[in-house]
Structures are given as structure tokens and as C-alpha cells.
Amino acid sequence: MAVFTPVTAAQAQAFLQAYDLGALIELAPIAEGVENSNFRLETEAGRHVLTLFERRTDAAALPFCLGLTAHLAKAGRPAAEPVADGSGNWIGTLNGRPAAIVKWVEGVWLRAPADADQAKAGAELARLHIAAADYPGRRANPVGPDACQALLDRCRTVAKGHDAAMLDVLAREIGVWRALPADLPSGAIHADYFPDNVLFDQGEVSGVIDVYFACTGAWAYDLAIGLAAWAFNADGSLGRSAFEAFLSGYESVRPLRPDERDLLPALGRAAATRFTLTRLHDRLFHDPEALVTPKDPAPFFRRLETWPA
Ligand SMILES: Nc1ncnc2c1ncn2[C@@H]1O[C@H](COP(=O)(O)OP(=O)(O)O)[C@@H](O)[C@H]1O
Numbered sequence: 001m002a003v004f005t006p007v008t009a010a011q012a013q014a015f016l017q018a019y020d021l022g023a024l025i026e027l028a029p030i031a032e033g034v035e036n037s038n039f040r041l042e043t044e045a046g047r048h049v050l051t052l053f054e055r056r057t058d059a060a061a062l063p064f065c066l067g068l069t070a071h072l073a074k075a076g077r078p079a080a081e082p083v084a085d086g087s088g089n090w091i092g093t094l095n096g097r098p099a100a101i102v103k104w105v106e107g108v109w110l111r112a113p114a115d116a117d118q119a120k121a122g123a124e125l126a127r128l129h130i131a132a133a134d135y136p137g138r139r140a141n142p143v144g145p146d147a148c149q150a151l152l153d154r155c156r157t158v159a160k161g162h163d164a165a166m167l168d169v170l171a172r173e174i175g176v177w178r179a180l181p182a183d184l185p186s187g188a189i190h191a192d193y194f195p196d197n198v199l200f201d202q203g204e205v206s207g208v209i210d211v212y213f214a215c216t217g218a219w220a221y222d223l224a225i226g227l228a229a230w231a232f233n234a235d236g237s238l239g240r241s242a243f244e245a246f247l248s249g250y251e252s253v254r255p256l257r258p259d260e261r262d263l264l265p266a267l268g269r270a271a272a273t274r275f276t277l278t279r280l281h282d283r284l285f286h287d288p289e290a291l292v293t294p295k296d297p298a299p300f301f302r303r304l305e306t307w308p309a
């Protein structure tokens with residue numbers, strides 16, 4: 001469960017005073033996610049999500065992230081629209097944390113997506129890229145090569161044995177990532193397009209949530225993250241038909257340029273490096289008081305070997 005900062009019903013009720021959502025009916029912690037504190041917020045105006053932003057989501061990034069969600073929703077994409085308070089602000093403060101309310105999106109995430117679902121998820125990612133192409137906001141990747149190098153340096157202060165050996169490999173991969181061409185088609189990207197952030201309802205994508213790693217970047221890098229997240233088995237081995245389904249779903253909406261296609265394995269290694277490193281960092285520096293279960297870095301580390309050439 002991800003609740004780093006607890007919120008009582010009385011605190012949520014007080015926070016709600018600024019909004020036109022009526023009284024609080026129920027507040028329930030959400031037992032998923034690893035980044036922010038999330039609560040299901042039942043109000044007289046319906047079901048919403050209350051998020052308190054922690055760690056990697058700094059307040060300065062929120063106008064970009066919430067603005068992107070609003071932009072996508074306006075363009076007809078299934079995004080969780082932010083709710084403004086009575087003064088028109090999306091971002092408030094609760095228990096010392098930046099906090100926001102977004103609309104609840106119906107649906108569930110797929111634990112075992114079939115190839116047809118993979119294709120739909122891939123296609124929705126391409127639609128997101130196209131719908132966001134005219135979004136004017138910009139944000140540097142908060143977990144790009146520089147930030148990953150800083151995480152790596154911090155990990156080195158405590159890592160031993162196999163973890164230290166992993167860091168040696170990741171250090172080399174960050175060097176390769178830095179040298180990748182910077183002239184690929186770019187725009188606002190989701191950057192955390194994992195199955196648990198894509199909800200399905202009645203066989204269709206009903207919601208793309210958790211836009212808090214969203215940033216400006218290469219679309220093909222976002223595709224590589226999507227493939228890394230969706231198309232490999234739990235042990236890190238490749239799911240070839242899933243990989244092809246996700247990729248062809250994406251390309252059914254936005255065919256790749258030849259240079260994007262050529263760079264996909266290198267971008268896949270960059271994605272594997274980023275997620276191995278954040279997971280390793282979070283495991284090494286896990287706070288046992290926080291209600292969160294760190295994720296295993298090993299399957300993403302394995303993608304460095306198993307990504308198809
Ligand atoms: N707008 C939403 N509609 C429905 N469920 C949501 C919404 N936002 C978050 N959730 C639920 O909360 C869980 C955690 O949210 P998420 O944003 O992924 O957390 P984190 O920021 O920690 O990564 C999701 O897996 C989903 O079950």
C-alpha cells in the first residue's frame with residue numbers, strides 16, 4: 001500500500017471546504033502504487049482520488065502534470081481530469097504536502113493482458129502522444145540520465161555484493177543513454193505507462209492515470225517504457241507475442257520513423273536502466289514505517305539481456 005502521509009477523515013473534510021464537491025462521505029487509503037499517497041474520496045459530488053505528492057513529484061512539476069491531464073481529457077483521451085478548487089487552483093496543501101483531487105476513472109488494471117489488450121494499450125499510448133503534441137507545457141525528465149546518475153551515486157554508498165555489481169552495469173548503461181541521439185520526434189510523454197496505470201472497462205482502455213512522471217521526451221522512449229512494462233514476463237524474460245502486439249497497436253496509430261525503430265533496443269535499455277535503478281534505490285533506502293512494498297529491480301535488470309535486438 002502506498003500511504004506515506006496519513007490523512008484523517010476530519011483533515012480531508014477540512015481540505016474539501018475549498019472545493020465545490022459537497023461533504024465527505026468516505027475516505028479510504030488506496031492499496032496500490034509506490035510513489036504518492038492516494039485515497040479514494042467519496043463526496044456528495046461523486047468518487048474522486050485525493051493524492052498527496054511525495055518524494056519524486058515536486059510541487060513545481062504539478063502544473064505541467066495536471067495541465068497535461070486536463071489537456072488530454074479535453075482532447076477526448078481517457079485521462080483523470082483534475083478538479084479545481086473554488087479559486088480555480090488544482091494544487092493545494094494537506095498535511096504539509098502538495099495535494100490534488102482528480103476524477104475517479106472506472107475500470108481495473110489487467111494483471112494478465114491478452115495480446116488484444118496489449119494492442120489496445122499500445123494504440124492508446126500513441127493516441128496520447130498525438131493528443132499531447134500541441135500541449136505547450138515543458139518539464140525535464142525527473143528520472144533522466146542526470147537524475148539516475150545521482151540515484152546511482154547514492155545507492156553506491158550502501159550497496160554490497162550483487163547490488164554493487166548491478167550498479168557497475170547501470171553506470172555503463174547511463175553513459176550509453178546519455179549519448180543517444182536527441183533529435184527524435186518528441187513531446188509530452190507519460191513516462192510510467194505500466195499496466196497498473198492503464199485501466200480497462202468492458203475490454204477497452206477506460207483510463208490512463210498517474211501522470212506524475214510525465215515530462216517532455218522522445219515518443220519512442222515512452223514506447224520503449226511501455227514495451228518494457230507490458231511485454232515481458234514476471235521473471236524479466238521477453239513475451240514475444242505481447243511485444244509484437246503492443247508495438248503493432250502503437251504503430252496502427254503512429255508508425256515509427258526508421259531511426260526510431262533502429263533506436264528502440266537502445267531506448268529499451270535506457271528504460272530498463274531507469275526502472276532498475278529507481279527500484280533498487282527504493283529498496284536500499286526503504287523506510288519500514290511507510291506503508292509501501294518496494295518493487296523488485298531484478299526483472300528490469302534482466303531486460304538489459306532479454307530486450308530483442
Ligand atoms: N483517477 C483514478 N481513478 C481510479 N483509480 C485510481 C485513479 N488514480 C489512482 N487510482 C488507483 O490508485 C492506485 C495508485 O495510484 P497511482 O497514481 O498509480 O499511485 P502512485 O502515484 O503511487 O504511482 C492505482 O493503481 C489505481 O488503483
Ligand SMILES: N[C@@H](CCOP(=O)(O)O)C(=O)O
Nearest residue numbers: 033034035192194210275295
Ligand atoms: N512503475 C514504477 C513504479 C512507480 O509507479 P506506480 O504506478 O507503481 O506507483 C515501477 O514499476 O518501478
